[in-house]
Amino acid sequence: MPNQDNALDRRDLIKKGLHGLALLVTGGVSGFLAERSQANSYHWQIDPSKCIACGNCATYCVLEESAVKCVNTYAMCGYCNLCTAFFEPAPKSLNTGAENQLCPTGAILRTFIEEPYYEYKIDESLCIACGKCVKGCKEFGNGSLYLQVRHDRCVNCNQCAIAVACPTQALTRVHRDQPYLLKGMDNKA
Amino acid sequence: MTEFASVLQRVALIASDIQRFPPPDFESDYTMPLPATPAPRAPWLGGVDVIVLFAALSVGVYLVHKKRSRLSVFLLMVFSLIYFGFYRLGCVCAIGSIQNVSLAIANPSYAIPLTVVAFFLLPLVFTLFFGRVFCAGVCPLGAMQDLMLIKPISIPVWLQQALGLLAYLYLGAAVLFAAMGSAFIICEYDPFVAFFRLNGNPNIIILGVSLLIIGLFVGRPYCRFLCPYGVILHHFSRLSHWRVTITPQDCHQCQICEEACPFGAILPPTGEQNGQHWAPDKKRLIPALILTPILIAFCGWVFSMAGSSFSKMDYTVHLAERIVLEDTGQADGTTDASKAFRDSGQPGETLIQDAQNIMDRYVMAGWILGAFFGLVLSGKMIRLCLPDRRDDYEADRGDCLACARCFSYCPQELKRRRISRTAPVTAGSEAAVES
Incomplete structure (x- = not known):
């Protein structure tokens, strides 16, 4: 059956042609992507100017313990005795008693420096990124406390689950050489 | 451009933050600490991921095409599940890379990371030469479902074809939303990634569990009916240079392999119709x-x-x-x-x-x-x-996931293994295998 053989040859030829075409397309796409690509990777970070400390960071991260933690830019901190990030509104007394603290996990360490100043340091192992202190500091203090993705914890998902849930699109992709958006700082690594 | 904008924003922010309490002048020798900035995962580890991907694909090709051993493919699959799934927590993955590629093409200001480019292209190139070896042993999502497949039932062809259209829709929608910069829906609705992370959105976990339960009976439902990357691989696999061959020698048309395939990917011979079926x-x-x-x-x-x-x-x-x-x-x-x-x-x-x-x-x-x-x-x-012509039972080039299950069902293959394992085959044992 010569007819059939012809048909077979033709099919084979078409298939080979398409195979070559697919290779070409893949090559073209790789060339295009290579031009647009860079070795530098993207990482998720919170833009503190957009963050409203809604608390989503605490619950939406794919990690059981959120990769977001609170950060203090000490240069902006007032070292207040009555810190509105540390104390409940109208605290019974200005000491580290649990009933006075705003932080649900007691993650802020209050250390006396000199009269009348106190240092406030975040214990990252306890911080759950609920943003209560951030709100307190922003509304009544200097706004030196804010939330940041900690890159030693973040697994850098292709689509950050917190970014999806963020009401103000405060989570953006930043470059590896500038992985933090710290307040009042030159953020170049 | 965006960097410039963000710098502007930050300047504006510092201005807008009210210094209600001036920073103190300390009299003691206290020095202000700087906020800690732990570095992200080292970039060379991304290179390790690419090397592991390449190695796993190469090993997969050897196991499917040369060694022809289901057990080995199974072990490779378990390795990939552990490495790409539980160790790397499902990111970066080839399926999701479609979105990064779409975004990179649509938006010139998005510079796609090289690792992601490699994860997108390597499986495609391998498929173009060797078929869907990636699906068989490298994809952690496929491995997850394959491990759950206990009692496969065959579903009617019309249903299989109709459900297969869902994947095209999913692919189209994923490319669309990614290119518009609105969402990465493949990642957002990834049904299995929550298992890798042992944590996740409850609705997605319900979806994942349902898919796994369906997957007890219907082989790899996500791969066959939803996976957007599978759509691309399907078409690349149809053009592959080397195909997965079920039998090492002449097919006896015993039909056992067709029964053995849990994915409905093995097609029966079309039969002769006086040459008519070519038109x-x-x-x-x-x-x-x-x-x-x-x-x-x-x-x-x-x-x-x-x-x-x-x-x-x-x-x-x-x-x-x-x-x-x-x-x-x-x-x-x-x-x-x-x-x-x-x-x-x-x-x-x-x-x-x-x-x-x-x-x-x-x-x-x-x-x-x-x-x-x-x-x-x-x-x-x-x-x-269009006419189809198959003289023997053959794996559909597009649908075949190269899982290597059918090999051990083929009497001819069993014969080959026996020959390669032992000395000359006696007439009796050969007859026993053939019967």
């Missing part, structure tokens, strides 16, 4: 060809109608809608997003105008997505009218 079925082909432009236009129209609903995936559109609802009194109170927007003092008109522009672009994108889907539908129809 396309003109009675059906001509209407199908005529219907093609109609189908494309119709689907395009339907999807463009749905374009404004798609646009709700976009943040700006979603927010603008909420603002309008609140302004017109149709919604009570505020959401976090709308409150933050109002507090920012930006004009509502600009937002609504932006949202309107995005919606218009979505209507346009709906036309494109619909036309693509119409093309897929008519392509399937035309394919049905």
Whole structure:
């Protein structure tokens, strides 16, 4: 059956042609992507100017313990005795008693420096990124406390689950050489 | 450009932050600490991921094409599940890389990381030469489902084909939303990644568990009916240079392999029909060809109608809608997003105008997505009218996931293994294998 053989040859030829075409397309796409690509990777970070400390960071991260933690830019901190990030509104007394603290996990360490100043340091192992202190500091203090993705914890998902849930699109992709958006700082690594 | 904008924002921010309490002048020798900035994962580890991917693909090719051993493919699959799944927590993955590629093509300011490019391209190139070895032993999502497959049932061809169309829709939608910069839906609705992380959105976990339960009986439901990357691999695999061969020698047409395949990917011989079956079925082909432009236009129209609903995936559109609802009194109170927007003092008109522009672009994108889907539908129809010729039982090049299950079911293959394992085969044992 010569007819059939012809048909077979033709099919084979078409298939080979398409195979070559697919290779070409893949090559073209790789060339295009290579031009647009860079070795530098993207990482998720919170833009503190957009963050409203809604608390989503605490619950939406794919990690059981959120990769977001609170950060203090000490240069902006007032070292207040009555810190509105540390104390409940109208605290019974200005000491580290649990009933006075705003932080649900007691993650802020209050250390006396000199009269009348106190240092406030975040214990990252306890911080759950609920943003209560951030709100307190922003509304009544200097706004030196804010939330940041900690890159030693973040697994850098292709689509950050917190970014999806963020009401103000405060989570953006930043470059590896500038992985933090710290307040009042030159953020170049 | 965006960097410049973010610098501007930060300058504005520092100005807007009210220094209610001036930073103290310490008299003691206290020095202010700097906030710790732990570095991200070292970039060379991304290179390790690519090397592992390449090695796993190469080993997969050897196991499927040379060693022809299901057990080895199974072990490779378990390794990939542990490495790419539980160790790397499902990121970066080839399936999700489609979105990064779409975004990179649509938006020149997005520089796609090289690791992601490698994860997108390597499986494609391997598939173009060796078939879907990636699906067989390297993809952690496939491995997850394959491990659950306990009692496979075969589903009717029409249902398999119809469900297969879902993957095209998913692919189209994923490319669309990623290119528009609105969402990465493949990642957002990844049903199995929550298992790798042992944590996740409850709705997605329910979806994942349901898929795994279905997967007890229907082989790899996500891979066959939803996976957007699988669509691309399907077509690349059909053009592959070397195909997965079921039998090492002549096929005896015993049909055992067809029964053994849990994915309905092995097709029976077409049989001779006096050479007739080489001619396309003109009675059906001509209407199908005529219907093609109609189908494309119709689907395009339907999807463009749905374009404004798609646009709700976009943040700006979603927010603008909420603002309008609140302004017109149709919604009570505020959401976090709308409150933050109002507090920012930006004009509502600009937002609504932006949202309107995005919606218009979505209507346009709906036309494109619909036309693509119409093309897929008519392509399937035309394919049905074209002749197929198989003299033996063969794995469908596109559907075959190269899982290597069928090999050990083939009597010819068993014979080959026995020959390679022991000394000359006696006539008796050969007959026993053949019977």
